[in-house]
Amino acid sequence: MIGRYGVTLKRLIVPAVAGGMLLLAPVASTGQEGGAEAVQPSHAIAMHGEPALPPIFQHFPYADPRAPKGGQIVYGVQGTFDSLNPFVIQGLPALGVSGNVVESLMARSYDEPFTLYGLIAESIRVPKDRSWVEFRIDDRAQFSDGRSITAEDVVFSWQLLKNKGRPNHRLYYSKVAKAEALDQKTVRFDLAGAEDRELPLILGMMPILAKHVTDPETFEAGGWEPLLGSGPYVIDEVRRGESLTLTRNPRYWAADHAATRGHNNFDKIRYDYYRDANTLFEAFKRGLVDLRIETEPGRWMSGYDFPGVRDGKVVMEELETGTPKGMNGFVFNTRRPLFSDVRVREALGLLFDFEWMNANLFGGAYSRTSSYFEGSELTASGRPASPAENALLTPFEGVVRDDILAGTWRPSVSDGSGRDRRALARALNLFAEAGWAPSNGALRRDGKRFAFEIMVRTKDQERVALAYAKSLERAGIMASVRLIDALQFERRLAEREFDMTVYFWLSSLSPGNEQSLYWSSAAADQPGSRNYAGVDEPAADAMIAAILGAETRENLVTATRALDRVLLSGFYTVPLYHAPKQWLARWSRIDHPIRNSLFGPIFETWWHKEPAP
Incomplete structure (x- = not known):
């Protein structure tokens, strides 16, 4: 057979192979092919x-x-x-x-x-x-x-x-x-x-x-x-x-x-x-x-x-x-001006009372998710950034928070009462930095109340969203919950017609091209992609490129942990929980x-x- 560059490609077909596989037994090829050394079939x-x-x-x-x-x-x-x-x-x-x-x-x-x-x-x-x-x-x-x-x-x-x-x-x-x-x-x-x-x-x-x-x-x-x-x-x-x-x-x-x-x-x-x-x-x-x-x-x-x-x-x-637990969370549509400020997104995360919800709704069965690659060697949670990670992140100074870089950040932990004042105080401080302040029982900026809709597709999601909306009332935030059918939900997701929704991103032991669909700038406004949050961050793009170019497992782990830090620092989701x-x-x-x-x-x-x- 004559190959692409006129080089003879020699193969020997071996028809009888155990296991039902018809394999190619390679015969040494000569010369170069496409400027690279000859490669045997595998x-x-x-x-x-x-x-x-x-x-x-x-x-x-x-x-x-x-x-x-x-x-x-x-x-x-x-x-x-x-x-x-x-x-x-x-x-x-x-x-x-x-x-x-x-x-x-x-x-x-x-x-x-x-x-x-x-x-x-x-x-x-x-x-x-x-x-x-x-x-x-x-x-x-x-x-x-x-x-x-x-x-x-x-x-x-x-x-x-x-x-x-x-x-x-x-x-x-x-x-x-x-x-x-x-x-x-x-x-x-x-x-x-x-x-x-x-x-x-x-x-x-x-x-x-x-x-x-x-x-x-x-x-x-x-x-x-x-x-x-x-x-x-x-x-x-x-x-x-x-x-x-x-x-x-x-x-x-x-x-x-x-x-x-x-x-x-x-x-x-x-x-x-x-x-x-x-x-x-x-x-x-x-x-x-x-x-x-x-x-x-x-x-x-x-x-x-x-x-x-x-x-x-x-x-x-x-x-x-043996796979990562993935990220299940309330997703901010950062294309909405209401959620464009990272301080607002972080504050809303502080108001999610996992401890109360886990005890009262789930019988203590869940663990809190703190990483996009939870439960694997790919997670940045609990690990300080390595010199190799720092090298990848250095061109993007200030994108990753110090506590996330140090591996010490965790989602907010409440006292389980459902009325934790510390979390509320921290959240209100962040809202104030972003220009939002309580007024007559409501959180307002320029006279406009902080209000949004949470879009869900199942009764289980609705129950969690209603509990979250109740906790947001303490900060003067009005969150309505809307349960819609599967067809309408998928259409609105694809067309980015939502304020906040619930979504689960499956994580792999070998992250790759799917990360581009999840988090890249190119996918942010691409209908049908899974960048529902609207992540548009050059640092995320660079970490995805490092993942795709990783020649060793060690390099892949390094780049993935760096991506995890970038995503966590952006507070694009309110992390929920996972089953052990x-x-x-x-x-x-x-x-x-x-x-x-x-x-x-x-x-x-x-x-x-x-x-x-």
């Missing part, structure tokens, strides 16, 4: 270091290859949906399409911070400087209609998502200088100038769509037309806004692939949608929903006294995870492997268990 790629699993492996450690096949699982989802396309911003997509119906070039291992193993792409080639990446497509890979996946489909998917996909796709894929099919099964991406070491992995996670049936002209509109992918399931039945049923594809090309062995064990997967949390919980109690991740501690401690639990038919588990473990309840007809993954339960590895005779 079965996997790690963000930092080496992949944990060898070229020939049987299955991921957290999957059980002996798992029985059959039966179905029913998930309960609060909300609704009006689209089957999860790859565009238009509409609220149904869960289950990405991964189950449309799969990616490579498969992620959930036992490592960020490592991908071959799937559609049986191998990957990438030079040390990561200035390009090349994927070789498995000859067996095919879409659910039986048509083989080609390099042309990969280039088509990249182009389509770059131009019409969600903001994350547009951001990531626009960094590619050039994409081309070298032959029917080999695709190469030129990443020159991107300065993004994560980009080869991001491309490895790209969903692959079928060019022969996907219409670019209608793709961005979303809608009810099912997408054709190469995943283990196909869309079987759709009840608009109510349920989505997937059926196992009997011709799934990778059914015995090492990366999927022990996965995809149910014959059917159904997602049933419920309008409110109480109805969803009642459905679980009646056995209409098979499993439930509980997020309400009061319910976890006292709400599971029903026949299914007493009879042993419902199993309650508290599972450990993941609470999960399941009907005993559903079972899972003994070994959990680093990321927690991987539901693709669970199975339906026949009832005891």
